[in-house]
Amino acid sequence: MSDVQPTSGQVDNEVLSNYLHSHIIAANSGxxxxxxxxxxxxxxPHGPTFERLAREVTEDSDELERIAKSLGVELPPHKQATAWIGEQASKLGPLNPAHAAGxxxxxxxxxxxxxxxxxxxxxWETLLLLADQDTRIEALTVERLHDRALRQIRDLSEVMRSTAKTRFRPEAAPSS
Structure with missing residues (x-):
């Protein structure tokens, strides 16, 4: 395989579709x-931040589906089932089954x-790069979504930094 990247030309719709399918499935779980x-x-004190993040992540997922649809990309039935299963598993809180803030x-x-x-x-960064080759991708919309994702990362990182020390104190540990 060549390391040379084409700088112009058409985006391969099948590759793009499969890529977006994976992100749509992940977005449903997210x-x-x-x-x-x-x-x-x-x-x-961080409750409002997480309420906003949950709302924004839902909006981002809806935007991703809208973008995919505008590109003619839809999840085939077997991938819809995978997305549904992932979504149901995520409702169980696999990252924090104790549902504890400590x-x-x-x-x-x-x-x-x-x-x-x-x-x-x-x-979003990948789609921004592809927008140079595919005029169907709205660069301004994707750039706005990319900026929001970067802010979400900063917000989550700030919560982690501001709460990590207390989270690891003996009184914060949930019983296992």
Whole structure:
């Protein structure tokens, strides 16, 4: 395989479709993970941040589906089933099954949410790069979504930094 990247030409629709399918599936799970996190952090000083993040992540997922549809990309039935299963599993709160704002499960949850937001920012960055080749991709919309994803990462990282020390104190650890 060549290391030379084409600078102009047509985007391969099949490759783009499969790429977007993967992100749509992940976005369905991500919505539920952020909703669960909003419940965990409700009533804490960071509750409003997580409520906003959950709302934004849902909006981002809707935007991704709109973008995919504008590109003629729809999930085939077998991938719709995969998306549904992932969404249902995410409702169980796999990153923080104890649904606690303290201890190591909440640290893992924050790290997982940061990872999800980072993956989403990379999606938007990739689409921005492809917008040079494919005029169907609205660069301004994708750039706005990319900027929002970067802010979401910063917000999550700030929550992690401001709560990590107390999370690892003996009184913060949930019983296992």
């Amino acid at each position: 919505k539920r993970l952020f909703e669960e996190a909003a419940k965990v952090w409700s009533g804490t 201890g190591h499960p909440s640290q893992l949850e924050l790290e997982g949410l940061i990872t999800a937001a980072t993956g989403k920012s990379l999606l």
